[in-house]
Amino acid sequence: MTLHFLHRHVLEDHLAGFETRPNPNHVNVARRPVILSVLAHSGHEAAVAERLAELAGGSVRFCGPGEWLVAGPALLGEELADRLGEIPGASVCDQSDGKVLMAIGGPSARKILAKCVAADLHGDVFAEGQSANMLCCHVASNLARTGADLFEIIVPRSFAGSVFEELMEMGREYALTASFSED
Amino acid sequence: MASLITCPHCGTRPKEEFTIRGDAAPRRPGSADRDEAWYAYVYIRDNPKGRILEYWHHAGGCRRWLVVDRDNLTHEVFGVVDAADFQRTEAAE
Numbered sequence: 187m188t189l190h191f192l193h194r195h196v197l198e199d200h201l202a203g204f205e206t207r208p209n210p211n212h213v214n215v216a217r218r219p220v221i222l223s224v225l226a227h228s229g230h231e232a233a234v235a236e237r238l239a240e241l242a243g244g245s246v247r248f249c250g251p252g253e254w255l256v257a258g259p260a261l262l263g264e265e266l267a268d269r270l271g272e273i274p275g276a277s278v279c280d281q282s283d284g285k286v287l288m289a290i291g292g293p294s295a296r297k298i299l300a301k302c303v304a305a306d307l308h309g310d311v312f313a314e315g316q317s318a319n320m321l322c323c324h325v326a327s328n329l330a331r332t333g334a335d336l337f338e339i340i341v342p343r344s345f346a347g348s349v350f351e352e353l354m355e356m357g358r359e360y361a362l363t364a365s366f367s368e369d
Numbered sequence: 370m371a372s373l374i375t376c377p378h379c380g381t382r383p384k385e386e387f388t389i390r391g392d393a394a395p396r397r398p399g400s401a402d403r404d405e406a407w408y409a410y411v412y413i414r415d416n417p418k419g420r421i422l423e424y425w426h427h428a429g430g431c432r433r434w435l436v437v438d439r440d441n442l443t444h445e446v447f448g449v450v451d452a453a454d455f456q457r458t459e460a461a462e
């Protein structure tokens with residue numbers, strides 16, 4: 187007997203078959219993102235932060251003191267983990283299968299997110315490149331601003347369906363569409 | 370009424386992101402201390418009306434324990450520090 191293990195995204199049932207041409211307001215669900223969590227050992231917080239700031243290939247997300255998430259394209263997977271593993275005083279753990287990454291972009295992205303998070307997302311407070319943990323649709327998630335009208339949400343896999351549905355509901359009045367992105 | 374707490378790590382957030390543990394004023398006795406000291410530490414609490422120091426856990430954010438200095442009558446918040454820093458200033462006294 188042969189067994190075939192297929193990679194199946196947790197949002198497959200919410201998304202597959204419903205894709206339309208993207209509207210200006212659109213959610214891109216990364217099909218196979220690489221997400222690693224990095225924790226600094228006690229006393230090494232500043233040194234690890236410094237090394238992460240000059241990290242090539244991954245996007246670093248702030249979670250809390252001495253704790254980060256690093257997101258990158260699937261292609262970089264192992265390489266990224268190796269690069270992070272070289273940082274002295276840091277522990278790295280692969281979270282790719284435990285987290286779901288959704289990118290929401292468009293002229294109304296902030297208005298939609300205003301109904302999902304209770305943090306101030308004005309550019310003066312939450313600038314481009316900034317990220318933080320916050321409740322998004324009642325789920326503890328990490329939100330990052332990757333552009334003026336572009337945000338990335340990282341949520342635990344088991345909550346992704348709930349967050350996705352609520353996000354789409356909130357975006358309905360702005361004609362929010364969604365699809366998988368292949369990177 | 371909105372209760373907004375400005376987390377030193379995350380910024381201004383709603384109270385829904387936090388879990389409140391309670392009074393931050395009692396100090397943990399030493400392991401050799403008398404039972405009465407332990408009894409007081411574990412069970413006896415003042416129930417003040419007004420300014421209070423409390424432990425708040427930022428469960429929906431940085432997941433750090435914070436010490437919030439606030440007025441439980443007017444809900445005015447006077448200051449928020451990380452619990453680790455609070456211990457240190459307390460020890461320096």
Ligand SMILES: [Zn+2]
Pocket residue numbers: 376377378379380427430431432433
């Ligand atoms: Zn926080």
